[in-house]
Amino acid sequence: MISVRVRKHFPPGRAAGSFALDCEFTAQAGITALWGPAGSGKTSILDAIAGFLRPDAGRILLDDALVFDAATGVHLEPRERRCGYILPGYALFPHLSLRRNLEFGARRLPRLERRRSVNEALERFELSGAAARKPRELNRAERFRGALARALLTEPRVLLADHPSLGACAPERAECHDMLRRAPGELEIPVLLATTDLDECLEAAERIIVLREGKVAQSGLTRQVIEQPATADVARMLGIYVLLPAEIKALDPSRNSSRILVQQTELSGPYFPGHFLGDRVWLCVRPDQLFARPRDGKPGPNQIPAELIRVTEKVRSVRLDFSGDLAVELPRAEYESQKHNKEWVVEFPPNALRVL
């Protein structure tokens, strides 16, 4: 288990304005994704845990070992922290063979045991045949497995992976996630995965910590966070929602219904607990849960007339962007049958409506 509370102020530099890291979280065994756009503080957090960045305040606990505590001035050197750090590009030593790279991680062991552990690790990560080769003679997947094996030979208390599959193709990424999940084995340690890729979070991590400008915006089970963003900011970051300013006009808990005003149109939706009449809120809907239909005279219930601005082809669907920040994602077949519409309405199924 790892428990982190850090605060660090970065004065404005040449490349960016001032930045403040201020976050608190814990992570159990298993993969936890640190997700956020570039510059949201992911790498800084990993660096603080590994000991390459000294926060101004806070404390970091790895299991029951205190590795940083501002109050008592504890700040262990990186070599004393036992953090397995998978750096971007994997940082295998280019002048050493794969075996020697692994031996570097097993230095604390006595000579005989070191040989045995390295052999075991090579075997376990299917690298025995590549042991004598230099990193530049290995493919990407082998280099990743090598870096993972090397880090695990130190018997780390936490595994930190900084953008491990950046620039990898889809099958490579799938293998990378698979390795990351299986690698710790009986070590039962937390794995922190820094990434800007939401798909990667869903594929690899049970839990997610959403970072925004150095702060934790939301955390929880990955699927839950993605399906139920807690704030409009998180919903906007996720990039999979349509967000519209709205006002609550009626609420009826007994009939589980509500009326909300969006762009001069009243829509009916389910009851929204925790909100009051007259609240100004964000209506948050997923484009794939909306319908686009041809306009036929007066718009029907829960329909907003809209003007088509752009059509974007996606791998599995077609996205239609409308005036007023509306968007609908349709299966391709559905789009084919509708593409000759002159005028459009966007229909909001009541159960798809959420407010933030």
Added chain:
Amino acid sequence: MAVDWFPLWLTLRVAAIATLLAVGAGLWLGWLLAKPPFKGQAILDSAVSLPLALPPTVLGYYLLVLAGQRSPLGRLYEWVTGHPLVFSWQAAVVAAFLWSAPLMIKSVRITLEKMDRDLERAARSLGATERRVFFAVTLPLAWRPLAAAAILAFARALGDFGVTLMVAGNLPGKTQTLAVAVYDAASKGEGALARTLTLVISALVLAALWGVNRLSARQAL
């Protein structure tokens, strides 16, 4: 024409020892300067670059004052070794060292600053001490540019004239290095000797620069 080859052997010996010292000083000071900024780093940087810009005679004069027979440093040297430093071949070593060390320091600094920091960070995370990081990771990865820098420092040490003349003098058979011997021969009108020595020193420096080129050309590991 009987050529006295003493200046050549002396020069090689002086330059070799000076280069060894320059490599030691260069690794240490260059490493210090490549580290994250600390107080006084800028001043240290300027101070070690001074010999690159000062006139050799001024540098030589400093040495005469600092290490002369009446200075505390000079007396300490004489007490330890039994003979004065100035106007000895050892003084020529000091002169060549001062002349070539700044180049080495600068090269080490640039080389270390260009290193992939992630490799050193990985080593630290794997439990390596700073010493081990330097000798097992940094140095093996940087040996090519560092060897090239050492050869350049050697070439520069070969060619020092001003500082050597000031502190070691021009004593034939004792402190007269190649560069000084060329000056001596030319001023005495011994054209043939001057030409021979000039060719020798040119060939030496050319060989050194060729070595530098070879080392820098194949950067890839």
